[in-house]
Amino acid sequence: MFESLQQYEAQMWESIGETFVMVGISIGAAVLLGLPLGTLLYFTRKGQLYENRGLSALLNAVVNVVRSFPFLLLVVALIPFTRFVVGTAIGTMAATVPLSIVAIAYYSRLVEQSLLEVPRGTIEAARAMGASKIALIFKFLYVEARSGLVLGLTASTISFISFSTVMGVVGGGGVGDFAIRYGYQRFETEVMVYAIIVMIVLVQLIQFTGSTVARLLDKR
């Protein structure tokens, strides 16, 4: 067993690196764009502070369309866009484009849900104090919802890892692609098992870290 592992060690590390790049960039996109999008979804909902039916319907439609694609088809459908953004449709960087788009849609929904759990009274108190929109968001909403936001990001990250495993189709690489090419297609079952174990350990670590951080942040 160990012989085959030693033989592929370099490739294994490389694929872990690729997974980190793909998932890391997706997390970045989720936070930078998914968080504001989710906040906007929340604010424009019926009965919320900046209720806006048109915008709400539009944002919901976009998020739902992205999320209803079978992921593999989304990757293929986005090839022209990917080529436009990173100059090529093949490789790890190219793979981050569809992954980031799904990440934004996915996380924005979880953000919306977390924000809905903030008591209305807290928002009312903020308004009574004369808080501006920005202050309301950063000093009240995100502070009260922070453990939910972290748990949502944790769940998203684990989904991104899962999504990243099919990135072999556009040459994205990653641990999942490694397991399929070296383990499954070359009949090296040990390599496949090894790759799966790496994935399991990775997911466990992420969930443990996320849950711990969320618990420490929650003072409610």
Added chain:
Amino acid sequence: MLTLHGVSKSFALREGSYRAVQGVSLSVEAGSIHGIIGASGAGKSTLLRLMNLLERPDEGQVLLEGRTLTELPEQELRKERQKMGMIFQQFNLVSNATVSRNVAIPLELAGYPRKQRKERVQECLSFVGLEEKAGQYPARLSGGQRQRVAIARALANGPKLLLCDEPTSALDPVTTADILGVLQHINSELGVTVIIVTHEMDVVRSICSHVSVMEEGRIVDSFARRETGFLPPAGHTGSYREQITGRAGGAYV
């Protein structure tokens, strides 16, 4: 101090619109403790929310010390709100922030000088007797202590007016008396005008100098405390006034 001119507010419901407040005019004297009493659903809380424009009136004007709040743009309205404190039945503290942080937030919003914030927070907390809880989170405090934190938070920017929405309705009788004492202290020591919305007769009896009675979105009775206490009405009508003045049962004023 605060004047309402014929304010009305309706809410759209599935089965038509609901008129929560109907043409209310009210003048709150500076330095008074003004109680607004009535049954639940009478529109008291909506009326209070109209005073700092958390709800915009459909018609009518709200004036604070001669400035027409209903005509101010959003940004200036925010400045005016910083001069009014507000406390709530459910306290509405930021539960993921410490006691001192909760009190510091309104100071940050008002651009209070950074260096003096800590001192001001201390000052407000000691006024409500909670200096030693500064580093705690609200979840570790009792209801009465949480309301004290909310009061300290409302006082941070030195408001002239304090709006209280059922401030003691979630508290036991002893704690209620305690919080009412704090409110009275704020009124007498700091000269803050206090408006209290409540359904509890005892609140009005114990600290209010003026009372307005609300029924179905309208103010149906208004009266003031005299040196001898609240004057009973001429006839027996079973009204709030009678209950407050003690005729219909309660023994003290």
